[in-house]
Amino acid sequence: xxxxxxxxxxxxxxxxxxxxxxxxxxxxxxxxxxxxxxxxxxxxxxxxxxxxxxxxxxxxxxxxxxxxxxxxxxxxxxxxxxxxxxxxxxxxxxxxxxxxxxxxxxxxxxxxxxxxxxxxxxxxxxxxxxxxxxxxxxxxxxxxxxxxxxxxxxxxxxxxxxxxxxxxxxxxxxxxxxxxxxxxxxxxxxxxxxxxxxxxxxxxxxxxxxxxxxxxxxxxxxxxxxxxxxxxxxxxxxxxxxxxxxxxxxxxxxxxxxxxxxxxxxxxxxxxxxxxxxxxxxxxxxxxxxxxxxxxxxxxxxxxxxxxxxxxxxxxxxxxxxxxxxxxxxxxxxxxxxxxxxxxxxxxxxxxxxxxxxxxxxxxxxxxxxxxxxxxxxxxxxxxxxxxxxxxxxxxxxxxxxxxxxxxxxxxxxxxxxxxxxxxxxxxxxxxxxx
Numbered sequence: 001x002x003x004x005x006x007x008x009x010x011x012x013x014x015x016x017x018x019x020x021x022x023x024x025x026x027x028x029x030x031x032x033x034x035x036x037x038x039x040x041x042x043x044x045x046x047x048x049x050x051x052x053x054x055x056x057x058x059x060x061x062x063x064x065x066x067x068x069x070x071x072x073x074x075x076x077x078x079x080x081x082x083x084x085x086x087x088x089x090x091x092x093x094x095x096x097x098x099x100x101x102x103x104x105x106x107x108x109x110x111x112x113x114x115x116x117x118x119x120x121x122x123x124x125x126x127x128x129x130x131x132x133x134x135x136x137x138x139x140x141x142x143x144x145x146x147x148x149x150x151x152x153x154x155x156x157x158x159x160x161x162x163x164x165x166x167x168x169x170x171x172x173x174x175x176x177x178x179x180x181x182x183x184x185x186x187x188x189x190x191x192x193x194x195x196x197x198x199x200x201x202x203x204x205x206x207x208x209x210x211x212x213x214x215x216x217x218x219x220x221x222x223x224x225x226x227x228x229x230x231x232x233x234x235x236x237x238x239x240x241x242x243x244x245x246x247x248x249x250x251x252x253x254x255x256x257x258x259x260x261x262x263x264x265x266x267x268x269x270x271x272x273x274x275x276x277x278x279x280x281x282x283x284x285x286x287x288x289x290x291x292x293x294x295x296x297x298x299x300x301x302x303x304x305x306x307x308x309x310x311x312x313x314x315x316x317x318x319x320x321x322x323x324x325x326x327x328x329x330x331x332x333x334x335x336x337x338x339x340x341x342x343x344x345x346x347x348x349x350x351x352x353x354x355x356x357x358x359x360x361x362x363x364x365x366x367x368x369x370x371x372x373x374x375x376x377x378x379x380x381x382x383x384x385x386x387x388x389x390x391x392x393x394x395x396x397x398x399x400x401x402x403x404x405x406x407x408x409x410x411x412x413x414x415x416x417x418x419x420x421x422x423x424x425x426x427x428x429x430x431x432x433x434x435x
Contacts, residue, residue, distance in 0.1 A: 004326065006300070006317030007033060009232035010334060013310045014240055019232065025193055025318065026202055036174055038192045038229040039316035040205035041301045042290025045228040048162055049143050050086055050274030051242070052150050054252040055165055061153050064255075068145060071152045074120040077130075082149065084130040085142040086273040087260040091126035091133065092141045098124050100218050109221045112148045112158075115141075134261050134271060140225055143274075147224030158223050166247065170237045175230040177223065178205060192229035193318055202318070205229060205299075226290075235303055235314045243310065257286050267365050282335050283308040289327075302327045309335075329427045339427040342405060345398040350391045352376070357418060358410060362432040364423050370408070379406065 005023025009016060025031040056062050062071075064083040068090075069075055077092065084090040093099055095115045099122045104110060110118075119141065127138050147158040154161050159177045167175050178192060192205040211219075230238075241247050248256065259270030259277045269278040275286045287304035300317040304327060311334060315327045332339050352375045359377075362368045369380040370389075377389040377397055387406055389397035399406040407424035421432045 004317060005033065005319045006039065006315065007035075007037065007232040008326075008330065009236055009312075009314040010330060011236055011239070011312045011314075014244075016236065021232075023317075023319070033318075035231065035233060038174055038176070038231055039301060039318060040192050040299050041228045041230055041316075042226050042299065044288045044290055044301045044303055045224070045226050046143050046274035047238075047242075047288050047303070048166060048228060048274075049146050049150070049224050050256060051248060052158075052162060052165060053082065053086065053146055054248050054256060054273070056150065056153050058249045058252055062149070068149070071149045072116060072145065074116065076120065076123050077126060080126070080130045082146070085146050087131075087134070087271045088139055088142050089131050089134055089261055089271070090142055091128040091130050091138060092145075093119070093122070093124040093127070094138060095119060095141045095144065095222070096215060096218050098122075101214070104214060104218050106213050106217045108217065110218045111221055112144050112151075112223060115144055115218075115222055116148060131261075134263050143225035144222050145224070150224075162228075166238075166241075169247070170234075170241050172230070172234040172237055175228065175234045175238075177227050178229050203298075230316075232314045232316055235316075236312065239303065239305060239312045239314070243305065243312075281337075282306050282331060300326075304331075306331075311335075326426060332428055338429060340407075340424050340429050341427065345390070345392050345407075347390050348392055350394050354394055354416075357416070358408075361435040362421060362423070363435060364430060364432040367435070368423065368432065377408075379408065381406070 003023065007021045008018065010018040021033045021035065021037065023033050025033060025037060053062070057064060062082065064081065064086070066082050067078055068080045068082065068085065069078050077090070080090045080092065095118070099118050100110065100115070103118070127135065150161055151158050156164065162177065166172070193202045242253065245253050256273040257275060257277060258272055260273070261271050263269050263271045263276065267278060269276050271277075272286065275288050277284070277286050279285070284307045285304055286307070287302065289302045289304075290300075298318070298320050300315060300320050302313070302315040305312045313327055313330050313334070315330070329339060355372050355377055358370055359372050360370060362370065366382055368382075371378050371380070379387045379389055379399070381387060388400040389406075389408060390400050391397050395410045395412060397408045405425065409422040409424065410418055411420040413419050418434060421434055422429050423432050
């Protein structure tokens with residue numbers, strides 16, 4: 001059940017060089033994923049919301065320096081601008097955790113208007129001076145406010161504006177904003193599903209099974225930061241429109257993709273408008289990604305574009321645990337880098353005294369700790385449970401957890417000192433420096 005289940009598309013310039021679907025939409029493995037199968041995009045939705053704002057800017061209907069209160073006058077945050085919302089630097093409180101939690105209940109699904117009314121009434125102070133800071137915990141309010149501004153300026157609902165200005169012109173026929181009503185769905189009829197690891201079951205994308213019931217009633221119909229489902233091919237059409245400036249003017253395209261504020265100091269990843277901008281061994285890239293290796297998010301949605309080679313990788317999956325690092329593996333393959341193929345590891349007996357030299361902190365790019373416990377090595381990986389490492393030689397170790405094929409390999413000199421250290425995950429072999 002932990003095999004990859006989803007859709008993969010790789011393109012260079014305007015040509016698709018690889019497109020394939022894998023897996024199923026149901027636990028019984030009877031409904032195969034095909035080219036029409038839709039996947040939850042999560043915060044990849046922000047790309048569309050940001051572009052919609054820029055379309056209105058190009059039409060002369062708003063400016064990014066406009067204060068939010070010009071359009072949403074009931075809010076008390078007069079120094080927050082549209083640009084602050086686009087870059088998640090507003091400092092606004094989280095609409096659920098800090099405003100509506102334990103107050104909304106489960107009698108009615110909240111709308112963007114309800115969220116704005118609650119935000120206006122609560123008058124929670126800003127966490128920082130707008131434009132000066134980014135923090136992941138203050139994230140989810142910004143793009144719903146952008147959706148409300150789009151409605152105010154255009155006179156259309158957010159869903160209709162996105163449909164008329166983006167989906168229809170680009171012929172994105174299998175892309176929809178799904179959370180627009182309260183109709184009950186099950187995994188047999190839902191157009192977009194995800195796999196809940198804790199329950200070992202597929203659910204509709206709008207189920208929020210891992211969250212408190214009240215959260216579902218607050219978040220399900222809040223639009224702007226989530227809610228779009230799509231296919232790999234439709235996302236390719238979307239990607240091409242961005243790169244070819246089909247919908248946005250060249251200045252707006254450049255502004256959307258420009259690094260605006262540092263998000264991750266370790267990986268040197270910056271926020272743009274609805275995207276992340278960074279640089280790795282393959283050059284400058286922009287991406288958006290949602291999902292993760294936990295029971296809360298049972299899907300992966302990744303859209304990444306490498307500028308130098310005009311290369312696009314799209315990965316959509318309805319099982320998160322088997323999919324988190326595949327986009328990186330695909331990039332290695334596309335750019336001709338070595339990929340370590342999976343194989344069956346064989347446990348061997350070694351003199352455990354050699355383990356002491358391997359204990360320590362390693363930079364990868366975040367700090368990863370290796371420690372010794374009960375006569376064996378253990379590994380601390382951010383966001384994951386600690387992994388037990390078993391020896392297959394004196395210098396190579398593999399994870400005892402079959403769901404995580406982490407490997408660690410050391411090169412020693414003739415005196416037994418560590419010369420190089422390598423961490424291998426999902427086929428990617430990366431050198432890690434011991435601190």
